[in-house]
Amino acid sequence: MGKCSWTGFVRAVKQVITFVFSHVGLCAFVAGYSVAGAFLFRQLEQDKVDEYYDSTINRNDCFGKLYNITEEVGVQLNGSHWRDLLASAAWQERVLQQLEAFEEDLVESVRNQTYDQGPEEQKKRWSVIGSLFYCVTVITTIGYGHVSPRTNTGKMVTIVYALFGIPLMLLCLTNIGNSMATSFRFMYHRMCCWYCRKKKDEDGAESSSMLQNPRFIDIFCFSRVLIGTYLQWHGGTSHPCPYTPPPKYKPNRRNMLISPPISATIHRGSDNPLKAPSLDSPSPSPGPPATRALPFPSQTHVLLPDMEANRIVAECAAYTKTHIPGFVVSLDPASSDCHDYDMVTVSTRLSPSVSTRPSPTASSRPTPEPSSPRARETPAEWALARENGGPHIVIESEMEQPSSNHSTRPGSPTFTTSTHHASNTSLTSIASRPCNQRTSSPFLGATLSGVRDLDAPPYHRVVERPPRSPGKTLVVYNTLSGDALLEQSKIVRKMALMNKGGFGQVRTDATTVFTDPISGQAVDGDMLGLNYRPIPPDTSDAENRVPIPIVLGFVASYLGIGSLLFVWLEGWSMLDACYFCFITLSTIGFGDFVPGKSLGYETQEAQIKLVTGSIYLVLGLAVLAMSFNLVQEEVVLKCKAFANWIGLLKD
Amino acid sequence: MGVERGRASQRSHGVASQRSYGTSSSESQDSRERCKNCCRKFVSFMCTQVGVGGLVVSYAIMGAFAFIAIEGKPEFWMTNQTSVIHNDTIRTLWNYTEHLNVLHKDRWYEDVNETLYKFQNDIVTVVKSGYDGRSHEEVWNFPASLMFCLSVFTMIGYGHMTPRTDWGKIATILYAVLGIPLYIVYFMNMGRVFAKSFKFLYRAMYRCVNRSKTKSEEEGEQLGEWEEPTIIVPSTACIWVMIFYMTTGTVMFAEWENWSYLNSCYFSFTSLAKIGIGDFVPGFGGGEAFGAATEDSQTKLIINFMYLLIGMGLIAMCYTLMKEEIMLRLRTLKQEFKEKLFFCGVKLGLYQEEPAYPEPRHHAHGRTKSIRKSVRRR
Structure with a gap:
C-alpha cells in the first residue's frame, strides 16, 4: 500500500x-x-x-x-x-x-x-x-x-x-488559449445541455406529465441509449418520439450523452412482482416508454461496493450538476424485443447505508461458469451502433448469485455507470445478464449487499465476448468483484476528472478488451486508467466543436466591449475605439491611438489607462488564441467541403 | 494561426489531389465539367507558391490604390488646415504692421507675440490630430501606400502613416481582415517551400562533406550510415541564415538611409519580428531626420517591400525547421524521462508481483501490466 x-x-x-x-x-x-x-x-x-x-x-x-x-x-x-x-x-x-x-x-x-x-x-x-x-x-x-x-x-x-x-x-x-478553449467548450456544452433540457422539458410537459423533471429526461434518454434504441434515434430515422430532439439540432444529441446516469440496473422486469403497475405501461414507439416508478425501498439499487465508489458517483453527479432525486426509472421490457435486457432500471438513489463492500471471500472466489455468449451480442451491437456517435467505452460488470435458494432476490445486480467525456467519449456501461438464467426470479434487481445473503457468495461468471470490431470501441469488461468494481469506479472518476479539468481524453483508438483478472479473460491493450494521456482538445471529434458563428460572435463582443471601454475611458469616438481595438488585437499596432497618449503618460490617470490597455490587449490575444483553437478544425472541414464543392478535391 | 495553417495544408492537399486528377481528366466534357476543371486548375495554380505570392503582391497593389483613393484626397488632408492657419496669421500680422508703425516696437511686439502664440497652439492641435508636416502627395504616393498596405496585412504596423478618415479606418479594418489570412497562407506556403529547398541544400552539402571525409579516410562501407533517412537541419543553420539576412538588410538600409548600423539593425529586427515600432521607416528617414522624405525613396520603398516579404518567408522557414527539430528533441527527452522514471520505479520495487491477484496470463507483459496491478491493489 x-x-x-x-x-x-x-x-x-x-x-x-x-x-x-x-x-x-x-x-x-x-x-x-x-x-x-x-x-x-x-x-x-x-x-x-x-x-x-x-x-x-x-x-x-x-x-x-x-x-x-x-x-x-x-x-x-x-x-x-x-x-x-x-x-x-x-x-x-x-x-x-x-x-x-x-x-x-x-x-x-x-x-x-x-x-x-x-x-x-x-x-x-x-x-x-x-x-x-x-x-x-x-x-x-x-x-x-x-x-x-x-x-x-x-x-x-x-x-x-x-x-x-x-x-x-x-x-x-x-x-492560455488552449485551456480557455477547453473551458469555453465545456461551458458551451453545459449551456446547450441546459437549453436542450429546457426545450425537452417543454416538449415533455406537452406530451407526458411524467417527464417534467429534466433530470428524469436525461435518465430516460440514457436508458434509451442503453436499451438499444440509440441507433434509430441517433440516425433520426425512427418514428417520431415526443422526446426525440429534432435531428437538425445537434447539441441535443450530444447532450443525451452528457446525461449523467448514476447507475443502472438491468433485471428481468417482466417477472418483477415489486414493480409498480405504472411500469407496465405500453410503449408507443420503438423507444420504450419511460415510466416513473415509485421509489420502493427494495428498489434502491445501490450498486457500488463501498463508500469511495459512492463518493465517486456522487462526484460524477455533482460534476454534471444534477441533484439526485430519489426515483427509479424503469423501462418496460414488453415492448422491447430485446429479451436479454428486459428491464433497465436507472437508479439514482445512493444511500451509503445499503452499500457495503462485498466480502472479499465472496469476491475472490471465481467460479468458471460458462455463460451464454448470446447475451453478449446485443451490447456489442449497441456498441457498434454507437460508433457513429463517436468512440465510446463500455464498461461491463456482472455479478451473479446462484439462484438456488434465493427465490426472492437472487438477481443479478449489475453495476453500470456512465459518464460523459467532453470529447464525446462517452463511457457507457451496459449491464446485462444472460438470458438463460433463472427466469423465475421475481425480482432480480437486488441490492448488492443490503439485500444479498452473504452466506451465498456470488460467483463470477466467465463472460464471453464476441470479437469487437477493430474500431473505436474500447471495452472494459469486468466481473464484479469488490476491487475490480472499485477500479472501475476509479476509471469512471478519472474520466469525470478529465472532463472537469479538460486535460485530455481517453485514447479512443485502442481496441481493447478488458476482463476480470479472476475470470481470466483476455486483456488486450493498455490499461485504461493509466494510459490516458493528455491529448490537446483540438484533436477531438466532430461532436465536440463549437460552431464558428458563436466563436466569431464571442470575439466580436470582446471587440465591442473593448470599444465601449475605451470610449468611456478615453473619450474617443466609437469608430476610433473600434479601430483601435482591432488594430491592437490584430497586433498591427499603428500607434496613432494609444491609451493614455493624450495625457502624456505621466499622470496617474494615464497610467491607469495604460494598465487597462495592457490587460485588455493581453486578454484579447488570449481570446484570439482561444478562438483559433476553437474554429481551427471547423475551418479546415469547411474548406474541405468547399474544395469538394468546387471539385478540387475528389471524394 | 492554426486556422490558416490548416487551410494552407488543406489547400496543398487540394493541389496534390488535383495534380493526380489532372492526368486522368476524363473525356466527359460537359460544360460543367469543363468549368470545374478550369476552376480546379485556377485554384490549384493559386495554391502554388507563385500563385500565392502573386496574390499577395496584387492584393498589396490593389490596397495601395484603394488607400490612395480613399486617403489621398486633399480635402481631407491637414495641409489645408495649416495653410488656412498660415494665411490667417499673416493677415493678422500684416494688419498689425499696417496699423502700427515699426517704431512702436513694444506694442508691435505684444501683438505679434500674441498672434504667434495663437499660431503655435493651432499648429500643435493640428499636429496632435495627425499632421506631420508632409503634404498628401508626399505621404500617399504609391510606394508609400504600398508600404502601408504591407504593414497592415503583415501585422507590422509601423504607424508612420495611418488612415485619418473614417472610411479609411473602416477600409483598414476590412483590408486587414481579408489580408491577414491571405498573408498567413503565404507565410506558411513560403515557409514550406523555403524549408524544402533549404533542407535539400543542406542535405546535399552534408552528403558532400561526409563523402569527401570518408573518401579521404576509407572507402564507404558505412554507406548505409549516410543513407539515414532524416537529416534534420540544425536550428543553428537557420539562425545563421537569419543573421545573414538581417546583416544584409542592416548594411543596405544603413547605406541608403544614412542610419547608423545599430539603428539599421534595430529596424531590420523590429520589422522582421513584426513589432514595427515605427521610429525608423525607410523612405521616411528616421530618428532625428524623420519625415524628411528623401529623393528616390520610391524605389527604396519597393525594395524594402520585397525585402520584408522575403524575410517573412525566411522566418517561416526557420519556424518550420526549428519546430521539426524541437519536436524531435522533445520526443527523445520524453522517452528518456520515461525510461528513467521506470528504472526508478523498478529500483524502488514499485512494480512487484502481487500475490493476492493472480493474473496468470499477463505476467510477462511487462510494465504497464504491473502498473495496472499496483493500481488495482489500491
Whole structure:
C-alpha cells in the first residue's frame, strides 16, 4: 500500500509540475519577464532626455526674425510709400517662410513629444508603468511606437528582449488559449445541455406529465441509449418520439450523452412482482416508454461496493450538476424485443447505508461458469451502433448469485455507470445478464449487499465476448468483484476528472478488451486508467466543436466591449475605439491611438489607462488564441467541403 | 494561426489531389465539367507558391490604390488646415504692421507675440490630430501606400502613416481582415517551400562533406550510415541564415538611409519580428531626420517591400525547421524521462508481483501490466 501511495504521490507531483509549467508557471514567468523588462528599460532610458523644446524661446526667436524682416522691408521702401502693395507681397512672402520654419520645428517637437514635455516629463514617460506597457507591446509584437528607445543600449536591449520574449509570449498565449478553449467548450456544452433540457422539458410537459423533471429526461434518454434504441434515434430515422430532439439540432444529441446516469440496473422486469403497475405501461414507439416508478425501498439499487465508489458517483453527479432525486426509472421490457435486457432500471438513489463492500471471500472466489455468449451480442451491437456517435467505452460488470435458494432476490445486480467525456467519449456501461438464467426470479434487481445473503457468495461468471470490431470501441469488461468494481469506479472518476479539468481524453483508438483478472479473460491493450494521456482538445471529434458563428460572435463582443471601454475611458469616438481595438488585437499596432497618449503618460490617470490597455490587449490575444483553437478544425472541414464543392478535391 | 495553417495544408492537399486528377481528366466534357476543371486548375495554380505570392503582391497593389483613393484626397488632408492657419496669421500680422508703425516696437511686439502664440497652439492641435508636416502627395504616393498596405496585412504596423478618415479606418479594418489570412497562407506556403529547398541544400552539402571525409579516410562501407533517412537541419543553420539576412538588410538600409548600423539593425529586427515600432521607416528617414522624405525613396520603398516579404518567408522557414527539430528533441527527452522514471520505479520495487491477484496470463507483459496491478491493489 505504501508503494501504491508512492505512485500516487509521484503522479500527483507530476500533475502539479505539468500544471505549473503549462499554465500558472508560464504566465508567471511571462509576467516576471515583462516586469523585469520594465525595470530594465526604465533604468536604461530614463536618463536620456531629448532636447527640450522651449516654446517661449522659439517664439521669441521667430519674433525677432519677423521684426528684422519688417525693418528690412521698411528700409528698402524708405523713400516710397511703404504701404505699397508690392512691398506687402514681398513682406508676406518672407513672413510666410519664417512661419513655415517655425512650424516645422513645432511639428518636429510635437511628434517627438518634446513640445510640452520637459525633462521631468520625459523621464516619467519611462516610468515603471510606461516601460511595462512598452515591454508588453514589444513582446506581443504590437509595437505601437508611442515611445521608442532613444539610447543605443536601449535599442540593443530591445532586440535581445524581443528575441526571447516573443516566443515566450507566444507559448504562453497558446497555452492560455488552449485551456480557455477547453473551458469555453465545456461551458458551451453545459449551456446547450441546459437549453436542450429546457426545450425537452417543454416538449415533455406537452406530451407526458411524467417527464417534467429534466433530470428524469436525461435518465430516460440514457436508458434509451442503453436499451438499444440509440441507433434509430441517433440516425433520426425512427418514428417520431415526443422526446426525440429534432435531428437538425445537434447539441441535443450530444447532450443525451452528457446525461449523467448514476447507475443502472438491468433485471428481468417482466417477472418483477415489486414493480409498480405504472411500469407496465405500453410503449408507443420503438423507444420504450419511460415510466416513473415509485421509489420502493427494495428498489434502491445501490450498486457500488463501498463508500469511495459512492463518493465517486456522487462526484460524477455533482460534476454534471444534477441533484439526485430519489426515483427509479424503469423501462418496460414488453415492448422491447430485446429479451436479454428486459428491464433497465436507472437508479439514482445512493444511500451509503445499503452499500457495503462485498466480502472479499465472496469476491475472490471465481467460479468458471460458462455463460451464454448470446447475451453478449446485443451490447456489442449497441456498441457498434454507437460508433457513429463517436468512440465510446463500455464498461461491463456482472455479478451473479446462484439462484438456488434465493427465490426472492437472487438477481443479478449489475453495476453500470456512465459518464460523459467532453470529447464525446462517452463511457457507457451496459449491464446485462444472460438470458438463460433463472427466469423465475421475481425480482432480480437486488441490492448488492443490503439485500444479498452473504452466506451465498456470488460467483463470477466467465463472460464471453464476441470479437469487437477493430474500431473505436474500447471495452472494459469486468466481473464484479469488490476491487475490480472499485477500479472501475476509479476509471469512471478519472474520466469525470478529465472532463472537469479538460486535460485530455481517453485514447479512443485502442481496441481493447478488458476482463476480470479472476475470470481470466483476455486483456488486450493498455490499461485504461493509466494510459490516458493528455491529448490537446483540438484533436477531438466532430461532436465536440463549437460552431464558428458563436466563436466569431464571442470575439466580436470582446471587440465591442473593448470599444465601449475605451470610449468611456478615453473619450474617443466609437469608430476610433473600434479601430483601435482591432488594430491592437490584430497586433498591427499603428500607434496613432494609444491609451493614455493624450495625457502624456505621466499622470496617474494615464497610467491607469495604460494598465487597462495592457490587460485588455493581453486578454484579447488570449481570446484570439482561444478562438483559433476553437474554429481551427471547423475551418479546415469547411474548406474541405468547399474544395469538394468546387471539385478540387475528389471524394 | 492554426486556422490558416490548416487551410494552407488543406489547400496543398487540394493541389496534390488535383495534380493526380489532372492526368486522368476524363473525356466527359460537359460544360460543367469543363468549368470545374478550369476552376480546379485556377485554384490549384493559386495554391502554388507563385500563385500565392502573386496574390499577395496584387492584393498589396490593389490596397495601395484603394488607400490612395480613399486617403489621398486633399480635402481631407491637414495641409489645408495649416495653410488656412498660415494665411490667417499673416493677415493678422500684416494688419498689425499696417496699423502700427515699426517704431512702436513694444506694442508691435505684444501683438505679434500674441498672434504667434495663437499660431503655435493651432499648429500643435493640428499636429496632435495627425499632421506631420508632409503634404498628401508626399505621404500617399504609391510606394508609400504600398508600404502601408504591407504593414497592415503583415501585422507590422509601423504607424508612420495611418488612415485619418473614417472610411479609411473602416477600409483598414476590412483590408486587414481579408489580408491577414491571405498573408498567413503565404507565410506558411513560403515557409514550406523555403524549408524544402533549404533542407535539400543542406542535405546535399552534408552528403558532400561526409563523402569527401570518408573518401579521404576509407572507402564507404558505412554507406548505409549516410543513407539515414532524416537529416534534420540544425536550428543553428537557420539562425545563421537569419543573421545573414538581417546583416544584409542592416548594411543596405544603413547605406541608403544614412542610419547608423545599430539603428539599421534595430529596424531590420523590429520589422522582421513584426513589432514595427515605427521610429525608423525607410523612405521616411528616421530618428532625428524623420519625415524628411528623401529623393528616390520610391524605389527604396519597393525594395524594402520585397525585402520584408522575403524575410517573412525566411522566418517561416526557420519556424518550420526549428519546430521539426524541437519536436524531435522533445520526443527523445520524453522517452528518456520515461525510461528513467521506470528504472526508478523498478529500483524502488514499485512494480512487484502481487500475490493476492493472480493474473496468470499477463505476467510477462511487462510494465504497464504491473502498473495496472499496483493500481488495482489500491
